[in-house]
Amino acid sequence: MCGGRSGGGKVAAVAAGLDDPWARAVLTAVANPADELLGRLLDRCGAAPVVAWIAGTGAEPAASAELAAGAAEKLRTRLDRWRARYERLDQDAMRAAAEAIGARLVCPGDPEWPTQLDDLGAARPYALWTRGGGDLRFAALRSVAVVGARAATAYGAHVAAELCHGLGERGWTTVSGGAYGIDGAAHRGALAADRPTVVVLACGVDVPYPCGHSSLFQRIAADGVILSEWPPGTVPSRHAFLIRNRVIAALSRGTVVVEAKTRSGALNTARHARELGRAVMAVPGPVTGEMSAGCHLLLREWQAGCVTGAADVLDQVGLIGEDMAPPPDATVLPRDRLDPTSAAILDAVPARGAAGPATIAVTAGHDLDTTLRCLGLLAAGGFVERAPTGWRLPRRAAP
Amino acid sequence: MCGGRSGGGKVAAVAAGLDDPWARAVLTAVANPADELLGRLLDRCGAAPVVAWIAGTGAEPAASAELAAGAAEKLRTRLDRWRARYERLDQDAMRAAAEAIGARLVCPGDPEWPTQLDDLGAARPYALWTRGGGDLRFAALRSVAVVGARAATAYGAHVAAELCHGLGERGWTTVSGGAYGIDGAAHRGALAADRPTVVVLACGVDVPYPCGHSSLFQRIAADGVILSEWPPGTVPSRHAFLIRNRVIAALSRGTVVVEAKTRSGALNTARHARELGRAVMAVPGPVTGEMSAGCHLLLREWQAGCVTGAADVLDQVGLIGEDMAPPPDATVLPRDRLDPTSAAILDAVPARGAAGPATIAVTAGHDLDTTLRCLGLLAAGGFVERAPTGWRLPRRAAP
Known part of the structure; x- marks a missing residue:
């Protein structure tokens, strides 16, 4: 854990030699998430030198020339954009906003950092803004993403809630977006089983979007985690949802699509899951409507696992005979x-x-x-x- | 074509040297279908000598000793049963019953014999009793079995009818079992597309079982084919349905299960299809009821193809770009x-x-x-x- 909570003095540090966590916080504000060029740069030389370079208080990192080989123009364009945003960024206001809502910053290497996000490679988040009483890493240790259509049918919402309730009863965490429809039903089902859930937003963790889910987000924040790659105060953009989906897929052992049309953000999440080698699952539904057509497409063309309830999901992502035990690839020790x-x-x-x-x-x-x-x-x-x-x-x- | 239509003189032939087709007709009455010991015996020495042996008018076929190696007791028990039934069989009445309803006998080697049934090996039918205006071999050339629960929901019946209507419009024949529920809906959907359909009964082709489908069977008989391994007049037994299912699976390129519980005759048909190397397909449905649970089991554990309509089925069994063309493995010539x-x-x-x-x-x-x-x-x-x-x-x- 780092950043937000540890208080002031960070702005001064930019000029001198700012700390890595706050430099990452700055990057969540000045760069678009999942910028792989920036991701590689961070891997090579750390966040503070990169931000110092953007701020004009530090030299160009040695690695940048090498990374930009054949992409010098691209890097220059990015740098111009980062600098423009950096100049407009009010770091004090960003910190104040985070502190006002008790947001904390979780960076790679922190104890709370979910290391499965490192599977995203250069596209892993620079840092995550989080809010809520749960520990992100612990909550996501054994988690399943349950996603689907906003315009879900009563059938889909019912199945999503039942599924996540069942996962919760078996000690598994539900990860989802915070949208209406399937996402909301998934969180509610998990909360009904008295399990914390993880919501990955495409806006600031203090922005209740959609606003009809304000009270749901409050319930999630009690024991669960609300997280975002964007700093507090960021309003959602259309593109942000697609970028966000890779985090939902990477956080969890597998992605279940409950209801989705054949063109759907949920299928985008499923695609990320497949690319990450996570389990891809779909809940079948009536073939007479279009709300399950995306699920059937996954079953037919992606060989997605056909799941009808929590037990089926655990068959795909769980460990035989160890459903309630810590997974062997986590760092849990006796x-x-x-x-x-x-x-x-x-x-x-x-x-x-x-x-x-x-x-x-x-x-x-x-x-x-x-x-x-x-x-x-x-x-x-x-x-x-x-x-x-x-x-x-x-x-x-x-x- | 042989047997029934060609008239009298057959009974006398039994004593002298009866013809092979009528001998097979006799076997449909005296032996249980799918008796592999009998099937192998027929392959080795033909039907007439076997029936002469059963009738006591001919010697034991030379092949029988070899086939019964290690199973002499078994063959003896069978022979006793066949003889007992043979003695009770009124061949004249059987022929009269067949002629009264215009039933014909189709035997292996006949032009109308669907050679795909030979994939059943020693368990292929001894002969088929058929009724109706369609040519069995032609009808079954490009056919799909569509089966499912008797206690189908309105959803299942609707989907089965739509599916078979779509198959019919694309020139494909529906094969099913004549039962209430999915079977009936499948036949009706095909008929609504003005396509002949094939019904495989577990009773005589003159026995309207279930009786509520009498008029459906009449409509099927107009241009389609009603067939059975049992001679006219046979009433259905519980066991007969399971034996019958292998013929449904073997006749068609693939089997689609529309609605089925996890213990269901439709899954038995699907199992036969899988064993025969035919495509196994399932239509998904709501996971909230039990009527699609068997379909989801096929999707999950058998890697059945997920099909939502006729186009999906043809993707599984059809030939790319040749949907309306004769299949290359059939004997159709330009x-x-x-x-x-x-x-x-x-x-x-x-x-x-x-x-x-x-x-x-x-x-x-x-x-x-x-x-x-x-x-x-x-x-x-x-x-x-x-x-x-x-x-x-x-x-x-x-x-």
Whole structure:
């Protein structure tokens, strides 16, 4: 965890040698997401030098010439655009907006960063703005994306809600957009099972879009995560939804399309899932309407898995006999393999309710920095999770 | 064609040396269908010696000892059963019943025999009793089986009818089982497209089962084919339906299941289709009911093709760019490659209406035997078809 929460002094740092997290926050505001040229540049030389270069306070990174081989013109055009936006960016206002709503910035390398997003390669998000009481990495460890049409039928909405309720009951997290129709029904089904859900927005995490979902987003924020690649205050654009879809696909083990016409944003998410090697699943429906035609197309032409409920989904993405156990490719370790410090800090997390890091540090007998670092690692391992009031043991499926 | 129509003298022939077709007719009455031991025996030594052996008027066929190696007891038990039934069989009554309803017997090797049934190996029917104005072989050349639940929903019945109507419009024949629900809707959809359809019964072709489909069977008989492995007068038994299903699967290029529970006779037909290397297809439906659960099971676990209409079905069984053309594995030849005698006889078939073989023979200037033989071959090639009043040119898709 980094950025927003840690307070002021960042603007001054731009001139001197700004920290990497805030540089990434700046990039979410000045660059379009999924810019692979920028992504490669960040991989080579880190965010701070790139932003210093954009700001005109630092030299051109050495790697840029190499990366721009044959694309010098392209990089120059981008730089002009980034600079124009950078000059208009009010960093203090951005930070204030984030703090006002309790948004935090999650960057690659942070304990809360869901490492499955790294499968996006150079197109992985520069950083994620998040909001809500859940721990993103922990919530997304065993998650399924459930997406579909805005103009869903009653059938589709019913099936999406039932499916996500069933996934929730089995300890799986639902990831979706926040749109009307299938997305909304998916979140509601998961919430009805008392499971946190993850909503990936194509606008700022403080922008209730669609506005009819304001109260739904409030419910999601309680225990779940609202996240976005765009900084607070950003209003959604048509193009943003398609860019956003790759994050939904990459966060989860597989994507289920519940209802979709043959031309649909949900099929775009499914395409990302397929490209990422994630499971692609579709719920069949009546062939007499057009709302399931996209699902049938996936079944027919993409060999998508035919799923009719949560059990079918877990057959496709779950681990046989380990539905309630941590997945082997996550970093979850058995409790008795923790190092003594982490074990002590885990023991200091209360069995009921949550505690702040200072309380935990005192109970465990370690300093605050060590405690925060260990809590982050413990969260990444699924041993603890972030709650609105501090850190707590996971509600279910504790390893 | 053989048997029923050619009249009397057959009973006497049993004692002397009965003809193969009538011997097969007798076997449909005395043996259970799909008896592979009997099937192999017939392949080795022909039907007449086997029936003579059963009748006690002929020696045990030499092949029987070899075939029964290790199964002597089994063959003995069968023989006892066949003999018991043979003694009770009134062959005159069987022939009279067949003649009364205009049933004909189609045997392996006959021009009207659909050679795709030979894929059943030793389990192919001994002979088929047929009724109706259509030519079985021609009708089944490009056919699809459409089957499903008796207790179909309005949705399923609608989809089955639409599907078969669409297949009919594209020149494809629907094969189904005559039951209430999906089967009936399938036949009706095909008839509404003015296409003959093929119904495979599990009882005698004169037995209207279910009785509510009496008038449907009458409509099918006008231009289509009603067929059965059981002799006229046979009432259906539970077991017969499952035996019958292999014929539905083998006759057609592929089997479409429209609605079925997870335990269903339609899945049995699909299993036969899969074993025969035919396409297996399923129509998806709402996941909220149980009537499409069998279809979803086929999609999920059997990798069945997901079909939503006739076009999808033809994608699975049709030939790209040749939907209206004869299939390459059939014996259809271009008209200009016919031998001169066949060409003359084909020219003698009237352009409108039908003509009897004697009329055609006179017009063509050939004798009746030659004419009948050539008409059989022309029918097998799809150039002519049998009508209630003689032979005629096919109504559609003439090669």
